[in-house]
Amino acid sequence: MNRQATPSGGLDDFDLKILAILQRDNATPQREIGKAVNLSAPAVQRRIRRMEESGVIAANVAVVDPDKVGRPITVIVEIAVESERVDLLDAAKASFAAAPEVQQCYYVTGEADFVLVVTVASMAEYEALTRRLFFANPNIRRFRTLVAMDRVKAGLTVPLA
Amino acid sequence: MNRQATPSGGLDDFDLKILAILQRDNATPQREIGKAVNLSAPAVQRRIRRMEESGVIAANVAVVDPDKVGRPITVIVEIAVESERVDLLDAAKASFAAAPEVQQCYYVTGEADFVLVVTVASMAEYEALTRRLFFANPNIRRFRTLVAMDRVKAGLTVPLA
DNA sequence: CCCCTCGCGATACAAACTTGCGCCAACTGA
DNA sequence: TCAGTTGGCGCAAGTTTGTATCGCGAGGGG
Numbered sequence: 001m002n003r004q005a006t007p008s009g010g011l012d013d014f015d016l017k018i019l020a021i022l023q024r025d026n027a028t029p030q031r032e033i034g035k036a037v038n039l040s041a042p043a044v045q046r047r048i049r050r051m052e053e054s055g056v057i058a059a060n061v062a063v064v065d066p067d068k069v070g071r072p073i074t075v076i077v078e079i080a081v082e083s084e085r086v087d088l089l090d091a092a093k094a095s096f097a098a099a100p101e102v103q104q105c106y107y108v109t110g111e112a113d114f115v116l117v118v119t120v121a122s123m124a125e126y127e128a129l130t131r132r133l134f135f136a137n138p139n140i141r142r143f144r145t146l147v148a149m150d151r152v153k154a155g156l157t158v159p160l161a
Numbered sequence: 162m163n164r165q166a167t168p169s170g171g172l173d174d175f176d177l178k179i180l181a182i183l184q185r186d187n188a189t190p191q192r193e194i195g196k197a198v199n200l201s202a203p204a205v206q207r208r209i210r211r212m213e214e215s216g217v218i219a220a221n222v223a224v225v226d227p228d229k230v231g232r233p234i235t236v237i238v239e240i241a242v243e244s245e246r247v248d249l250l251d252a253a254k255a256s257f258a259a260a261p262e263v264q265q266c267y268y269v270t271g272e273a274d275f276v277l278v279v280t281v282a283s284m285a286e287y288e289a290l291t292r293r294l295f296f297a298n299p300n301i302r303r304f305r306t307l308v309a310m311d312r313v314k315a316g317l318t319v320p321l322a
Numbered sequence: 323c324c325c326c327t328c329g330c331g332a333t334a335c336a337a338a339c340t341t342g343c344g345c346c347a348a349c350t351g352a
Numbered sequence: 353t354c355a356g357t358t359g360g361c362g363c364a365a366g367t368t369t370g371t372a373t374c375g376c377g378a379g380g381g382g
Contacts, residue, residue: 024222025221026221065218076269115237154265
């Protein structure tokens with residue numbers, strides 16, 4: 001085991017460099033990655049596979065521009081619940097997670113209980129979503145809507161080392 | 162022009178189906194995509210290329226699990242500014258966008274002016290970030306921190322049609 | 323001191339992508 | 353109505369890319 005100086009997760013510097021490249025563009029040929037990190041293509045391939053199997057790489061996806069597919073509106077929603085009973089929270093989580101308009105959902109501490117990032121085609125659609133997800137759930141005490149005027153930055157990139 | 166019934170963007174049903182697949186897994190072979198949508202592999206390839214060039218597909222990336230690379234903490238930050246002067250807002254946007262810990266940044270209407278999604282390794286790192294991004298900027302009036310206890314759902318998937 | 327294990331590099335193979343070509347359908351304008 | 357034009361599809365060949373196998377060298381433990 002010569003994977004040296006691994007601060008966490010069993011990843012060495014090679015893995016981190018490969019991840020950084022894949023995070024930016026996962027269509028990069030393995031040979032090119034190998035050249036960039038001074039490793040052979042098969043070695044790169046083995047490391048990628050290992051990271052996919054271990055879940056370090058959770059998915060390989062295409063990022064779609066919401067504006068270009070008729071979904072120009074992003075809203076952030078803060079939600080406060082009545083009761084923090086586990087079953088009720090789980091039900092809320094499940095309903096949020098099941099909605100395709102909900103890109104992201106975080107259960108948080110602080111003045112709110114949930115924060116949602118939602119993509120919709122129109123405010124009418126958002127209004128319909130509020131009925132379906134919020135007003136229909138008696139455990140939701142109130143929610144606060146913040147409409148995004150500018151999507152300054154939107155990604156899932158994780159800083160590496 | 163037989164691209165029929167295109168509600169927006171010049172995309173037909175084939176394109177949308179292809180997008181739906183690529184959004185879930187962009188390593189899917191084109192041949193397999195072709196079989197799924199009843200098109201030949203080259204046709205799929207042409208459509209993908211066109212969508213990449215037109216920006217419908219903004220990027221092809223690997224999604225990295227933050228937990229697995231030593232960044233277990235996600236926080237949502239709401240920021241209120243003093244002045245809405247354009248140059249000051251742009252400066253703030255630029256500073257947020259430049260920070261690698263900031264995954265997402267939205268400029269919003271409502272009680273807050275910005276919403277940030279931030280990934281950090283520890284609260285100490287977050288504290289350092291607040292100094293660097295918030296306290297160092299006199300135009301930031303106040304900020305509210307919501308620490309995520311559960312990342313219920315986190316993606317960039319856009320609902321299609 | 324030797325053996326065992328593990329990872330890397332090189333090569334060979336298989337699969338996927340990419341390109342060029344001919345065909346067909348739909349739109350345009352006379 | 354009909355010819356011209358445009359744009360997309362499928363097929364097949366060429367090329368790139370990904371994948372498996374082998375042997376080698378470097379630690380670690382018996």
